[in-house]
Amino acid sequence: MVNTDILVFPPHLSGCHWSDREAGQKTNRERHEHMKTLQDLLTAEERAAIRAPIQEARTFPRRAFVDQDFYQLEVEHALSESWLAVGFSFDVPSAGDIVVVDAIGFPVILVRNKDGVLRAFHNVCPYDGSEVSIRSQHGVEEIETPYHGLTYDLNGKLVRAGFWDGTQEAKSVDIAALNGDLVSVPCEEQFSTIFLYLGKEPVPLEEQYKPVFDHVKNVDLPRLEVGVDENGAPNTFELSIRSNWKTVYENYAVNVFHESFVHAMYRKSPHSPRVDENGNKTYDEINDPTGFLGLAYDNSIGASFYGESALPPVRNKDGSENRINTIANIYPNWVLTVLGNVVRIALFLPDGPESGTQRVMNMFDKDGATEPGLEPDRKQSLKAGKQARIEDNLICESVQRARHSPAVNSQFYSPFWDSMHYTLTNLILDKLEKSDPK
Ligand SMILES: [Fe+2]
Structure with missing residues (x-):
């Protein structure tokens, strides 16, 4: 039985990236299907000025701080290809807790599984394309998708697809053959912080954080x-x-x-x-x-x-x-x-x-x-x-x-x-x- 009680978070979790997205709101990524390139956004002179010795160097030009296209290029190449801090461990305190996150435009759910391990998944159903969870939830046994009721365990595995073949128990369906498991996102907890790797080329978190681990050894x-x-x-x-x-x-x-x-x-x-x-x-x-x-x-x-x-x-x-x-x-x-x-x-x-x-x-x-x-x-x-x-x-x-x-x-x-x-x-x-x- 799925517990659909909605977890009511304290005020510190009510900020824009944690709140449930309003219907019809597009993400940054959806708005920018035709991305500009670095050549479009930064002149050769501006790059040379950044690379010059510090005595003559200049910072990024002002458009790098206000332009949506420049930001989108950063999301793709400067932000998602690093371990990104998206929350704190106490946001997802107990087994069966689910938190919906908008992480630099990526819809993601954070899920504490029954072993207490934090998992992260792209918040999109492989069958119908809707979000797997619209809202943060507390103490669920399974995740039931809101659009067509596909049911996942807390490790993102598709375990049930009721009425898939017209029958309540969907006895004729081979669940494994549907290849419908949730798409996971590399997720780590360190310093009571939740980190995600949203890019295409993940490296171990320990590699990126080696200098800080060494510093506080x-x-x-x-x-x-x-x-x-x-x-x-x-x-x-x-x-x-x-x-x-x-x-x-x-x-x-x-x-x-x-x-x-x-x-x-x-x-x-x-x-x-x-x-x-x-x-x-x-x-x-x-x-x-x-x-x-x-x-x-x-x-x-x-x-x-x-x-x-x-x-x-x-x-x-x-x-x-x-x-x-x-x-x-x-x-x-x-x-x-x-x-x-x-x-x-x-x-x-x-x-x-x-x-x-x-x-x-x-x-x-x-x-x-x-x-x-x-x-x-x-x-x-x-x-x-x-x-x-x-x-x-x-x-x-x-x-x-x-x-x-x-x-x-x-x-x-x-x-x-x-x-x-x-x-x-x-x-x-x-x-x-x-x-x-x-
Ligand atoms: Fe300061």
Whole structure:
């Protein structure tokens, strides 16, 4: 018996990419059957300017941040051909839970099977072409399609096709011969984050994430748990941002220069900006050409300024306190922030060239993640993180509005501050150039 109770998600899951799609709404992919090529969208001069040494280089031109055709090329070659963060594990907490996702225009369902393993499938029925599930559901035994009632198990296998031959039990039909199983999408869970590989050439997630795994190899990751509020709900929030995904990515951890101007709290800090009296950086750049980009610094910097907290420290495998703060993006849309007593995970899921949804959640040492007495400290940590995001997002939206000015086509770099931004721009161009005809 199929349980068709609809799972009512908390408000943090009510954003555009999670909500059930309105009837007749087309995806980005459906609107762009005749894609333009990179040659159509980027001149040879613009490519050369991106490739020039950083002192003379320019960023992508403004059309790369506002144009639907450019975005669609990115979806095909720069976003789907990478492991993409699409949600958090607590979105699909229990066996039989199904969550409907619009992942950069790909309709997908996330399904927790009876063994607790998360599976992902393209949300399209091989028989009638309708969505397999229109809505997110909770605690189902099987998946019954809404259009003609084909029935799938939680591993995407077609198990029943009632009335296929006119009889209720469809006794004459060879289910296996119908070749009607759901089409799976490579799906992984790491850091309580759900990753999908939507492209044609999947690589192991461990390969793409090796630089970040290496970076945190001393941290005792199994001690980390998602923090909860007074109702037991995850410490998380969601924000819509009217800005291009590259701008959001670059702002979060790649752009160090902005902190002293955008963030009210950091602006007052004696450690702002991140240089010493001789003009040397007080942080180490993380500048891996595969797209692990950000900064790492001793977490004694700023610790006293930001006030005391009773939350236990993030610990290393040897039991010592972790002393390295890290704020880093992992291409294309995931951010890891390791601070003294919180590990913050963020993702940004674009829904077009000029907008998307950012989601953030906080993890703590297991001794502090659910302890009721520490709930005010967890709330304060979440509030501080949200305030920083709101400040960042205001400036990202400002940049996006200014992209529509014809006065400036592309930006130049500060070689001192912007080497990671330069790496990011060239990495994206590398990926887009794979679409060039051979
Ligand atoms: Fe910022």
